[in-house]
Amino acid sequence: MxxxxxxxxxxxxxxxxxxxxxxxxxxxxxxxxxxxxxxxxxxxxxxxxxxxxxxxxxxxxxxxxxxxxxxxxxxxxxxxxxxxxxxxxxxxxxxxxxxxxxxxxxxxxxxxxxxxxxxxxxxxxxxxxxxxxLPAQIGDYTDFYTSIHHATAVGKLFRPDNPLLPNYKWVPIGYHGRASSIGVSGQQFRRPLGQTKPPASDDPVFGPAKRMDYELEIGIFIGSGNALGDHIGIEKAESHVFGLCLLNDWSARDVQAWEYQPLGPFLAKNFASTISPWVVTLEALAPYRRAWTRDAADPQPMAYLESAALRDGGAFDIELEVLLQTEKMRHDGVAPERLSLSNFRHSYWTVSQLVTHHTVNGCNLNPGDLLGSGTQSGPAPEEAGSLLELTEGGKKPLTLSNGEQRIFMEDGDTVIMRGWAQKDGVARVGFGEVAGTLLPART
The missing domain is CATH 2.30.30.230 (Fumarylacetoacetase, N-terminal domain)
Known part of the structure; x- marks a missing residue:
């Protein structure tokens, strides 16, 4: 594999x-x-x-x-x-x-x-x-939810007594996203409009989203696909992956909170997603493979999601950084400021498991299809891959070095994500960066 x-x-x-x-x-x-x-x-x-x-x-x-x-x-x-x-x-x-x-x-x-x-x-x-x-014509886009640290942190905000749903440790959770609104680094997009439900109101309201957020993700580009009705076994899954990129899956958290039950995200996610221009091959990342483990107290993967090669080297040691540059910072010539630093090795589910699970029911993948890893948060608070986590749902504003504060994104904010793999005795392998800017809502 x-x-x-x-x-x-x-x-x-x-x-x-x-x-x-x-x-x-x-x-x-x-x-x-x-x-x-x-x-x-x-x-x-x-x-x-x-x-x-x-x-x-x-x-x-x-x-x-x-x-x-x-x-x-x-x-x-x-x-x-x-x-x-x-x-x-x-x-x-x-x-x-x-x-x-x-x-x-x-x-x-x-x-x-x-x-x-x-x-x-x-x-x-x-x-x-x-x-x-865009590196490829993206026919389909599926976003997963592979960071248990992100899933638990977000779950605590909405379900303090039951933050992690029982299926999470058994099955790679995902949803079918929107490919047409994916753009390459430098993408600018308007604050989306939609329905939200204010806490003190019995009825929803319509207007610009107020709780705009980013999500730090890895994008997985499919290379050769599979025929409808066939599946890609775990031993061959990585041979169907052309490479990885950086992915920012923008989110309107207030729209999401109102719409996501019972079928999951819709308008809260489909207005924009941004990827880095460079696709790094899995072969280039071979020196940065890590053993993949699952806590012995957790359910172990079902047979179709398990292999010896997966355990030996199915994870990737990729540092992932998020920076913010506000409109004022740009005007004042101030460099972007780091908000968090995480690593792809924390992912609960691996690249090969995502590909295999996606096709186990006979779903056909095609060249250029994109899978999102889901927000890559680590175990420490400073490793959070979204503002939702960093501000604890908006309860703790972030104070930037220039005195500005952020709970969620403001118009004019640019979010920059960078990724790289580096260790002694091995050449650095970088992803470049993915940047995107939030514009005011249309009138």
């Missing part, structure tokens, strides 16, 4: 792109994530790129000059069509062996001393000169 370490992970590898060799770079040669980009302000078609340091390698341009020649496993019409496409769906559909072979080819041609350096120099564009689109 798990991808093993190979020559692409060698910590001693260096690139002929100097910025990729900086210790704090999110995008060293050991990472090589994918995005869809074009030159900012141009009318060029969007195309697939690979991050290397502060540059983007145009994959179609590299293929056109035969820089990847010699890697015969990549040749053929399907690969050529996939790398020339305006999104990653075609490449996602080619499957894990092709993704791995492409990663090896890119690693070799971008290393110091590569014969292709002169040819590929012209295929680079600075990330600062680019604009990004």
């Amino acid at each position: 798990t991808l093993q370490l190979n020559e692409t992970h060698d910590v001693l590898l260096r690139s002929w792109v100097p910025s990729a060799n900086q210790p704090e770079s999110d995008f060293p040669i050991q990472n090589l994530p994918f995005a869809v980009f074009r030159r900012a302000g141009s009318n060029q078609a969007f195309r697939i790129g690979v991050a290397i340091g502060d540059q983007i390698l145009d994959l179609a341009a590299a293929h056109a000059v035969h820089a990847l020649a010699g890697y015969t496993e990549l040749q053929g019409g399907h690969f050529t069509a996939a790398v020339n496409a305006p999104n990653l769906n075609g490449l996602m559909n080619l499957g894990a062996p092709v993704w791995s072979a492409l990663r090896l080819a890119l690693s070799r041609v971008l290393r110091e001393g590569a014969a292709q350096q002169g040819t590929l120099q012209a295929c680079l564009l600075a990330q600062s000169a680019a604009e990004f689109a």
Whole structure:
């Protein structure tokens, strides 16, 4: 199930792109994530790129000059069509062996001393000169609820005596979200309108949501899918995952509180979700696998959600950070301020379990489908992945360093999320960032 370490992970590898060799770079040669980009302000078609340091390698341009020649496993019409496409769906559909072979080819041609350096120099564009689109055409979006710390903290706000419902420890909880309103980092969206029920009123009211929140999540992009009626077993689940990104699933908490029973979130969630442009492959994250455990006092996973490989390395050690920049901070030139720092390793359910559970009933997944991990909160209060938790449901305002306070988001606020994996003796693997800004409600 798990991808093993190979020559692409060698910590001693260096690139002929100097910025990729900086210790704090999110995008060293050991990472090589994918995005869809074009030159900012141009009318060029969007195309697939690979991050290397502060540059983007145009994959179609590299293929056109035969820089990847010699890697015969990549040749053929399907690969050529996939790398020339305006999104990653075609490449996602080619499957894990092709993704791995492409990663090896890119690693070799971008290393110091590569014969292709002169040819590929012209295929680079600075990330600062680019604009990004969604990495894939997202046909379907499912959001899960995999952090037991988030589920318990939120449950205590609404059900103090019974915060965690009995099904939580048995089944990965999820709901079908809205794909059409997912945007790439930099997305701006209006404060949504909807029904809410004030505590002192017997009847609901209609108007702008007042309790706007973010949710710190990991996005999981499906690569090759499965046929309707088939399922993806736990041993093969990760071979169907193209990679991970950062995801902010914006939430209108007051709308959610009124509407979510009995069928779950609807208008409280479907107005916007924002993802990072870069998709980091599972192979790039192989050095950051962690053993996955389940408390012995808890129910252990049913057989279809259990495997030895899952226990050995089914979790990922990814740091996840949330920062806030208010409109006043931007005006005053003040940098964004950290609100919390968590880690994906705290997740109660894993990537492979989510894929397997999603398909166990015969549901068909397609290339480019997106799964959300749910809010990734850790066990400590400062690891909370939402304002709902950080302010204890609005009871304890946050005071920022400039004196401003926040219970929930205000118009003009920008939330920035960053992710990275880093430890001694291994190259840093970063996700870049995902940023989104709340605008006033429409009049």
